[in-house]
Amino acid sequence: MAGSYATGKKKFSIYILLTYLVLILFILVTITPIIWGLITSLKGTGEINRFPPTIFPEKLDLSNFYKVIFLSNFTTYFKNSCLVTFLCILASTIIAGHAAYAISRFNIKFKEQMMFGILMTSMVPAVALLIPLYIMGVKAGIYNTGFMLVLVYTSWRTPMLTWILKGFFDSVPIAIEEAAMIDGCTRLRTFYTIVIPMSQPGIVSSALLTAVYVWNDFLVSFTFVTKEELRTVSVGLYSYITQYGVQWGELLSAVMITIIPIIILFVLLQRKFVDGMAAGAVKG
């Protein structure tokens, strides 16, 4: 636990107490809207709109969850989102990883300019790119395919990931690689067998960043895919915001379901994630 400075004997000092108090305050603020959403999703249709609102559902009503899971195509959307997210993580990490390594290690001219150029491309507002990309997609015959989604997400995430990963590779001591190469290892082998395993946390953290982005994106998914069988969850959520009114119960049930996978992913990876960001971002 490097860096934790609440060491020593003063275990129940006033500081710790204060820490807990402040953290509890933080938690209250972060989870209240979500808890309120969860409560709403467990209410029956009539009770949802009751005013003054009931704090606990009078009768636990799971019909909203039932409708979302069994009466809509949500399971398909869910599968699509998982697949697209997985492929994007894979593609963007591989592509950005190689690029970042090359910029970090190889003797390339105009490195600085290149890095700034890369950063610049991630500054463009997405709304400006939609119509050009749409037209390109239709011309290339890849509109309305999952491939198009993966392509757009991957290329939009690549600049940011290259930036983060470059910072990370910069912080991996170069001496180990040099030693390996003196031993007769090729550059390629060094990268795959030494640098990548050592950079695992950085890779995990960038993967998680991509996951959250892709999982939540509405704009790209809505624009480039109209087929029901290719729809993703973020677009699926919109089907509860109808022209007849917002169906709060079903919408919020669907929201609760969609945040579960990302939370699980985060819990599983958070240790590595935090470490990864440490090495990567500090130098970036």
Add this chain to the structure above:
Amino acid sequence: MKRFVIAMISLALVFSMTACGNTASTEESGGTSANKTSSGSDVKGSDLTLWIFLNPESKDDPRNIVLKDIVDSYNANNTMGSKVKVESIHYSKFEAQAIQAAAAGTGPDIVNVYTDMLKQHIAGGTIQPMTKYAEEFIPTIEGYTYTADSLKINNEIYTLPWESRTFVFWYRSDIFKDVPKSLGELSSLAGAQSTALAQGFVIGLSDGSNSASFMESFIPFIRSAGGAIFDDSGKAVFNSDEGVQVLNYMKSLIDSKAMDKTTLSLGVDEVVDAFKAGTILSCNAGTQRAATIRGSELNDKIKSAPMLGFKDNEPSPAVVAGQSLGIGKFCKNTDAAFDFIKTFYTKDNQVKWLKANVLPAVKSAYDDAEIKAMSNYEELVSWNEYASKGKVEFYPADYSELSVKLVQAAQNVLFNGKDAKTELDTVANWYNDKNQK
């Protein structure tokens, strides 16, 4: 040097990629056009795509089920051998998606268009006229609400409405013993009923979602006062005395405390939600929202009536709008597309829509025995009666922009002490200048 080499290689790859892309697309279009020419001999059908805001794969809304039913039975029974595939497009982004597709030279074969947005679709190049088909077909629909002439835009028919909705006054019968006689009476009655938490009568003035809540009241009110939004040549004339009267009426709602400042953030969805919660005691809203409104726990105390007008016992002229079907600009097999469109207007299918709380466009649907047995039959008939006095109107292509400007004018009049005439003049002049060029 290296950078230059890299750049060259990348550029080469870009070009080869786009080249590949082009061949791929020509191949594809070649394939489909072959399919289409063979179908030219008017018996063959095609694979057709329908873009609509409903989603037949979702079974949680009766309207979706009806659509699935209609599409499935058409696919199974049509004599042309067509197959219709539905792609559901979110209603709030429908126009954007269709116009974008049209710009790329693609789009669905059959498009569902909300009549308010029809001119935007035409201007955006998403649909093609189907006058010939429609003129032949309309007389054969038993009890169709619309005449061919009423649907013409520049002498062409683009879509046929299959649904009609109108905008009515919803009120709480426990608060208002009788329907107020006029808007003036409503203002004072509603004002008296307002409390710190509840507002008596609210028109939402948020500029979100095309300021629908405001426009749904502004248009019938201005007509009730004897004015209009546009004259016959399409010039904006809402800066008339009647327009001023309407804005001043809305201002009087603030003065009488019938509504408060929170209206600034209320769109039509929020107004309906608050009405269901009982914190808004009456409002104007479309009949298509009936099922949602009736989901409230206060349902027993909720009634509807024709939208009130300025004169006693004389409702505002009904505003009618609806969902309609047209043929996509890039549809090759228009025969097949229209053949599918026709199924929406059979009495059987119209009855199905009515059962799912969608007001039909065919009057004979109300004669159906099962419909007559419905518990809300009387209300349905009353809406139909009210709607039949109005007519569907097609708003200009730049209606979205105009309505946001109008609601902002209203906001300024109600809350910033601006003069109604000046504000309306500004908007009208902006609009007329823009469209004169």
Add this chain to the structure above:
Amino acid sequence: MNGVIKLNKKRNEEKILSVIFLAPAIILILCMTVLPIIYAVNTSLHATEYAQIKEFIGLKYYREILGSVKGWSAIFNSISYVLMSLLLVIPIGTICAVLLNQKIAGRTFIRTLVIIPWVLSQTVTALLWKWLLNSNYGPVSYIYYSLTGQKIDFFNTPLAAKFTVVLANVWNSFPIVLILILAALQSISADVYEAAQVDGATRLQTFFKITLPLLKPIILTTVVLQSMEYFNMVTLVYTLTSGGPFNATQTMSVLAFKEGFEYWHLGYGSASSIIILVLNMLFSIFYMKTLRKKD
């Protein structure tokens, strides 16, 4: 002799590898971002009718935007939105990170709960807050009413709406700041703190004299990443307020979206987007300069 060949071989290998390693990323970026940007710049210089590009009109849209109250107030709203959000997000993220960096029981659990808002999309964030804060049926409004006898107002004055939007944004995005700073904190060696403790520094002294200076680079990185994010943000603001009331929350990106996709003034919308890009670049260059100076 052998060594020179080896070195040459190594250089050649590196040349080839650098091309292979960089090519996919560069091709992707060129095709999917740079090409569309060129297209968007081109659009912004032409008259448009729906999605069709008509005659060349030069910088007319830029002059229109930069010569109007609407344009400047959108730029002002964007900058104030970004600055207000950063002013809250950075201290909150830092405080939270410092607290979570202590060895306390239940640290992982607390961390997860605090970070949850980050996994929600902007749409969901906006809807949740709207549902919670609505003055006519939200629970917060009711609680406030029971205490004061009045309705609370989160959306209906320009100032209140600005703060509400910033609040929702801070709620949604402070966890990423927290993670970045927490990560940086964990990489600071414990020796530094032990030395400080030996010297008898108080906690506050330690924080301001040791921790904060060490965090400066990561804070600056976060600032640039987040300001980019905030400048480009459409969905959250649009869903919460649609830019109202009285255009108080109409940022440049909301304007670009509305003009482009609702009113179909694509040229004007594209020009607005390019202005956002320029704003972003100015901010980033400023950031790079600051960072280099400190190094």
